[in-house]
Amino acid sequence: MTSFEGTSIFTSKLQNLYLRNCSLRDDNFVISAITVANSSSSLASLDLSSNLLKSPSIFDCLFNSTTNLRTLQLYDNMLEGPIPDGFGKVMNSLEVLYLSHNKLQGEIPSFFGNICTLRTLYLSNNKLSGEISSLFQNSSWCNRHVFQYLDLSLNNFTGTLPKSIGLLSELLMLSLDGNHLEGDVTESHLSNFSKLEELSLSNNSLSLKLVPDWVPPFQLFYLGLRSCKLGPTFPSWLQTQRSLTYLNISDTRLNGSVPEWFWNNLQNMEILDMSHNNLTGPIFNLQPRLLFGPLIFLNSNQFEGIVPSFLLQASFLLLNENKFSYLPSFCEQRRATFVMILDLSNNAIEGQLPDCWNSVHNLRILDLSRNELSGKIPESMGSLVHLNALVLRNNNLMGEFPSTLKNFSYLVVLDVRGNILSGSIPSWIGESMNKLVILNMQQNNFSGSIPNDLCNLKHLQLLDLSWNMLSKGIPTCLKDLTAMSEQGFSGNTMLHYAVSVKGYMFLDMDVYTLNIIWRWKGVEHEFKIRRPSLKSIDLSSNSLTGEIPKEIGYLVGLISLNLSRNNLSGKIPSEMGNLSFLESLDLSRNHISGEIPFSLSEIDFLGILNLSHNSLSGRIPSGRHFETFDVSSFEGNVGLCGEQLNKTCPGDGNQTTIKPHEHGTFNDNEDSVFYEAFYMSMGIGYFIGFWGLLGPILLWRSWRNYYIIFVNKLINYIYAWFW
Template sequence: MNGYFLKLFNALVLLLLPAAGSLLGFNSLPNTAEIKCIETEREALLNFKQGLIDDYDMLSTWKDDENNRDCCKWKGIHCNNETGHVHMLHLRGQYPQRLRGAINITSLVPLQNIQHLDLSYNSFKGNDITELMGSFTHLIYLNLSSSYFGGSIPCELGKLTHLKYLDLSNNIYLHGQIPHQLGNLTHLRYLDLSDTDLQGELPCQLGNLTHLRYLDLGDNHLQGELPCQLGNLTHLRYLDLSYNHLHGELLCQLGNLTHLRYLDLSYNDLHGELPCQLGNLSQLRYLGLRRNSFSDETFLISSTSIMNSSSSLVFLDLSFNLLKSSTIFYWLFNSTTNLRTLYLYGNMLEGSIPDGFGKVMNSLETLDLSGNKLQGDIPSFFGNICTLERLDLSRNKLNGRFSSLFDNSSWCNRHIFKSLDLSYNRITGKLSKTIGILSELEQLYLDANLLEGDVTESHLSNFSKLESLYLSDNSLSLKFVPGWVLPFPLQSLGLRSCKLGPSFPSWLQTQHSIYSLDISDNRINDSIPEWFWNNLRIVHLNMSHNNLIGAIPNLPLKLPYRSSIILNSNHIEGKVPSFLLQARELKLSENILSDWFSFSCDQNIVANLAILDLSKNQIKGQLPDCWKSVDSLLILDLSHNNLSGKIPMSMSTLVNLKVLVLKNNNLMGELASLKNCSNLIMLDVAENMLSGPIPSWIGESMQQLIILNMRRNYFSGNLPNHLCHLKHIQLLDLSWNKLSKGIPTCLKNFTAMSERSINRSDFLNRVYWFNLTYYVVYSFIPGDYTFDITWMWKGVEQVFKNPEYLLKSIDLSNNILTGEIPKEIGYLFGLVSLNLSRNNLTGEIPSEMGSLRSLDFLDLSRNHLTGQIPTSLSEIDGLGKLDLSHNSLSGRIPSGRHFETYEASCFEGNDDLCGEQLNKSCPGDEDQRTVKPAAVNGDDCDCGFYEALYMSLGIGFFTGFWSLLGTILVWRPCRNAYLMFLNRVTHSICVWFQ
């Protein structure tokens, strides 16, 4: 939230509640020294206190003794100075001073004259808002916000007809619909139901609240369209409906809200035109329409009126919509020129930023155009916008030389300019030393461009306030003189691929404030000095893909809370130091670590560990047996080591685990210890020595599985039918085991494999396989956690990293399965790869396989299949690789489409197969011979006639063909016309097949 918005919000509060006493009916606090409280009300308050837990003595004055009998003098209590009745109960908490426990509203019923009730900012978990609240009919002010109330909003609140202020916000357990009885509160001026779990549609009765000045229903799950009765709230100054599921078009009735200053409709699914009536909102200062579905066609034309009339608009957010055309810049030229903050990021804007932009938008303070498709040279006029403080042009297609940013620009804003982000573009040239004129810079992001050359201390010496510096992924080399001390207090530094090596950068020794450091892929061929660990307090550290050598000493250090340490792909040796296990994310894969230093069972050390990747090392010995201390673990990868022994039973306590990879070790025994890991989406125990039957509980308790890899073990027995409960499974590999009996027919229940296309929202929500994005689970660690998936694909082991490879695969090869291939396999329409080779399957290939139109790989070789190859297989256009060899198939190999492209090796070993692919004729084939006409009588065969006929045909063909071709070759206009005709025909065919 920027500084301007804070000022705006404070101004609104002052506007809405200019005098809290006059608004709520409390013009002055009573003189409690001259009044005594009523005995029944004092007892009611003491009874109310009994159910509360007061850890901080907030109610220390509430005592039942002679010195404190006057409850009007108790803390949080005010009484009427004439009647003595309690009219204010103000028990607002303040972290950590909060009340908790059970709320006994029944005990407060005697307080029938209460007008002000504030129980906000406490902790009343498990308490509902009781319907007894409706009995306090004199209430003017009711605030129950931020106190963990649950249940639904009781409709009895509609009886509080004197209420002017109602705040139930930030109660995440509050659910249900907004009761329409709230429409009875016609005196209400302030209503806040935000940050709860309310659902359903907005009741049209809200239109009865004609005195409302503040309405906040944001961050709920409200649905449906905006009710037209909102147009009745003509006194409204603040309206927030953001973070809901509202859809449809905006209402023209919103134009009636002529006093509106703040309007936020972000994070909904609104679309269509902005009604011209919104031009009446002449006092509007904040307009938020982020993440909706407004497009060029419906937005630009219709919105001119609001912009022309809203000269007071200073904040506009249109991020994450469907805007494409750069016409929006010209629309802004002809509209308001008072904007201070403009967000357009995350759209699809194309073209270049027009030169006139800098002349018209001369009051901008923050401009964000990131995440679009803007092209052209990087503009230089931004330095002439003297009010500009923050500029973000990242993730576009801007090019040109970096120095052009400073050409023809006065940079009159250099004394206030704080943030510049040009990352992820195509900017070329060297890092100009003139960048030093931006001496007040706090953030500089130039990563992922085409910059080149050396960066020396002369480029950076003029900065004194720089906190974030990112130069990663360019062709830059940092060359600082020995002993140079950075003159700015860096907090985050990204220098990936900046050629810092071969020595470890000693200038980091003076930086004690860095919390995020990325010096990965920098050719550092050195050990990590001990001062590095002692001096830095890093939350996110990435030194991967270097040549770091030596061992990391086990220092008595305390890492920052929820830190991320990434040291994979180096040559670090020795043991895993236990102090690193304090991290939230620890990646040490692809090193030469030989042993655990001590996988501590101390809950205090490993309590935060969520990601642990020690794959591709040389760790030997048995798995430690104290996993119950790491119940926060989400991802565990110990693959490609020398681990032995059984999987310890303590792993059954990892109930939160999402990914478990133990591939390519020497583990043995059964899988009983994993039975309670019911939240797994990936289980990979391939290439071990595990044995026993495949447990049926895998299908019963691990129904979230997407990837199950048990390849190359010693599992035996049959395939349990319970595996068919894995409706989310997408990659299933049970190959190279000793599985017997038949393939269960219930595999048609693999729901995810029955869908031809992937559900993209499900892909994100479930933290899908190839790109396990860590912020989906825990948003506090920056960046993405990319998980490589190694999979047998078309007979070759391949590594997949990209979520675009949305594979759906079943591999049951190299077992001793018997019986027929179930025809139900034809229901798996989305299947891309199927390998049933090297088993003892019998019977015919089911014709239903022709329904697998997504199939790219099919291997049924080395079985005992009989019968003909079903012609339906020839209808799978995308079938890139087919192997039916070494079976007992018979008959003709189907022809048509691409079936002729398969080599003979795909069908060899089937003695009774025939066809062109095997260069083997089939029974019944006859040579095509030319049959001459038989002469009945020699005199009747007029040979001269046939000779004349053939001669005339030849002459006619010669004349007609060369008449056309000769004309085309010789006469240019005819040739051009013919070629244009061919182009039109070709284009029509291409369009037809697109």
């Protein structure tokens, strides 16, 4: 169907046409629809947003048709190219224009000020560039008395904010965040905005230089100044803003204490972000009533003393990376039931955990890691039946796990690493916490065997039981850890929380993402957990005995496996060669015997290998990249031989130990012949020389080995030279 002439739905009386989210593409069908619809003199509103439109021909179609459009919505498409000047020539009745979330490029045209009816202009999230002042050049701004909404956020505009922006005295909303603006913003820029309700300048390089006694003419409910320079002292003009529901002054170089009047003005607040500053001192323990269970981000400051109880009325409360020393009891906090995320990690909180967790029973994430907490885990913590993550690592907690924690049927992360917890690992972890993705019990005093019930954790991707006192064998049922037999993220829960209030998605804020610390390739790293793709098992530094179960070969999604520093014996199962995504394998300091299975040499991604200090014997495999591992990967195994150890194997015949001369050449005559051929091949040319050399290397095993050794030594020489 390419024409709509005569179609009953497009009559001369058609006023509104909505084709939002219809998967429309650039084709004759759409263009014909627009043409016929626009031919209707009564059409006032056209909505083609959230489609797949790309071609500028859509604009040509609009401009070539007789139109009296007042509202045009084209946001959330894939429109490219510059904004066409047809808007300034033929769209004389336009009042509302949405072009956000496209791929429009070029400078912003100045003709928008000449569309005298235009009151709303949304151009956010495009690729527009150029000086911000160009919008106000060569324009009469005949619409200055009706223009109310201007959104230019998330583009590439540069330059300073022109004072001529004050011409738009009727503005209700001004959003310029996420650009490359610089320079000063003074009261002369803002004093004409008596009706302004939303102001967002976040994520620019702007400096707000406002006189201390300035009284703004507006009452804002939305103010975003993230990453602007607002400090060093706390802005006193904020005292006049009593209608704020959203305030983001994070990373604005604020120093010193926060005045008492500020905390008393939070009753209407829905989102407060003052993180990543240098705010100091205690927070006054006042009694303001926080009506809407706000999201409060005070992390990464220097606050100290007692955590004020009124903050427990928040739904998100991030106080991590401060100097708080005491956590009050929840027992008398009636409004603490709002709290869903409580992050007090990396503070200096002492004493025992409070025992009134039933007062905060809606908690989803609790992070108290890296404090100085002591005593036992209270049984009342079992009332947190909706908990997704419990992170208590790096404290001084002791005793056994209370059995009430078996109520955590929604738990995704359990991290108690670095405490003094003791007793056996409860079998009910595998029975009740069947949604676990991360289980970290490293560096405690757990004893006994690894319970078979842990094999019921079908979503488990990170398992760390290292540095405990576990004994007996490794369960053969590990093959039942389904998620570890698959590649990529296998869990069904993301610990990643977007911030959306009253329909707004706040782009100038960091969403909350839980962090974990994990030992990866021998080094501790901090990971943000959104969709974890790392799959790791670490059972090192225990007293485990018996053989390595061949069933580990079923866990083909594993990326890291560490069984070092135990009392394991027997052979390395050849089935471990099935772990094709394995990047790190550590079996060192056990009593493992027998030969190294050749299948290990076929793991292409294996970058870290440690088989040292065992009782291995025989020739080290020479397949693929196995020759790249140095002596440290195999030392302490008296029976091993091979090039990596510079040690010949029985039955090698006339093969000799390879020893370099002082000047970097080799003793063996065969080596000399090889290197002469190698350098000659480089001189003759790529195709003749390289392939002339490559054929013998592939066919003659000893030459192939010499070639690999040469490349490794060359890399080592280069590395030593530069580093």
